[in-house]
Amino acid sequence: MSIFTKIVLGEIPCYKIAEDKSYLAFLDINPNTKGHTLVIPKKEVNKIFDLDKHTYLELMSFSYRVAKALEKTISCERIGMSVIGLEVPHVHVHLLPINKMADMQFEEKEKMTNEEFTILAEEISRNFI
Numbered sequence: 001m002s003i004f005t006k007i008v009l010g011e012i013p014c015y016k017i018a019e020d021k022s023y024l025a026f027l028d029i030n031p032n033t034k035g036h037t038l039v040i041p042k043k044e045v046n047k048i049f050d051l052d053k054h055t056y057l058e059l060m061s062f063s064y065r066v067a068k069a070l071e072k073t074i075s076c077e078r079i080g081m082s083v084i085g086l087e088v089p090h091v092h093v094h095l096l097p098i099n100k101m102a103d104m105q106f107e108e109k110e111k112m113t114n115e116e117f118t119i120l121a122e123e124i125s126r127n128f129i
Contacts, residue, residue, distance in 0.1 A: 002090035005044045015121035017069065018128040022055075023062040025095075025128075027121050031110045032096055033103050035074040035120065039063045039093040046089045063093045069127040070097055073120075080104045 006012045008024060015027035017037055028036040041059055045051055051059065067079040076097035082104060083093050096103060112120070 002044055002088050004038075004040050004088055004090040004092065008040075008042045015117045017121055017124045018062075018066055020062070023059060025062070025066045027117055027124075028094070029117070031112065032106055032108065033076075033098060034110050034112065035070050035076075035095075035097040035124065036110070037066055037070060037095045037124070039066055039095060041091055044090050046091070047085060048083050048091045051091060059091070059093065063095060065128060066124075067095050069124050069129070070095060072127040073124045 003012065007014045007026065015029075017025040017027065019025070022042055023039065024042055025037055025039045028038050039059065039062060041051065041055055043055070048056065063081065067081070070079050074097040077099045080096045080098040080103065081093060082096070083091075085091065098104060102108065
């Protein structure tokens with residue numbers, strides 16, 4: 001069972017942005033940039049292209065809505081998207097508010113307090129439609 005499945009099951013807390021019956025978005029606790037968000041299917045699947053086409057398209061649609069909420073909340077040049085999949089064996093889309101290419105390189109990290117994470121998650125969640 002992946003750490004993300006434990007988050008879905010409520011065994012591990014997260015800074016939730018949005019959720020429906022099949023998908024969950026939450027802040028990355030080791031963010032590249034303020035607002036770095038992970039979007040996952042609740043069903044644990046290791047590789048993105050192992051998802052059936054319908055689930056893949058729904059994940060992208062849900063990610064789109066989360067990205068729009070991020071754009072409304074955080075001042076940035078754009079929202080970058082990355083699917084790497086090596087860190088956790090559970091499909092996850094990284095959405096990152098970015099201003100420069102280096103923001104997508106997973107080398108520099110943003111330090112945030114628990115309170116900052118909580119406030120930011122609430123702000124983004126209010127902009128999710």
